[in-house]
Amino acid sequence: MTDYKFPVGSTVQVSRRSLSGQSAIGSFKVLARYPSESSGPMYRVRSVLGQEERMVPEHELSMVPQPANNNSGRTPPRSGIR
Numbered sequence: 001m002t003d004y005k006f007p008v009g010s011t012v013q014v015s016r017r018s019l020s021g022q023s024a025i026g027s028f029k030v031l032a033r034y035p036s037e038s039s040g041p042m043y044r045v046r047s048v049l050g051q052e053e054r055m056v057p058e059h060e061l062s063m064v065p066q067p068a069n070n071n072s073g074r075t076p077p078r079s080g081i082r
Contacts, residue, residue: 002035004058006043011064014045014056027064028056 006012010030028045031053036042041058 002033002041004033004041006030006033006058006061006063008032011048012043012045012061013064014054015060015062028054 008030012028012030014026014028027048029048030043031046032044034042034044034055036057039057039059043056043058043061044053045056045061046053
């Protein structure tokens, strides 16, 4: 059984250098996970900014920090005592 680091639906950062020397980096959404005998877990990801999809090995991914849910913009509840 393969252990996966990133769940489907999570946002990850892809960091890879292409053969041309250009960095292929950015935020991607995990669409699916696949086992691989040769390179470890593989992920099908799609760019959050466009339609680009690719297969990426787990070692080229990192988790994108999610903003804290601090209820911004909400008024705190008031007690009944005045």
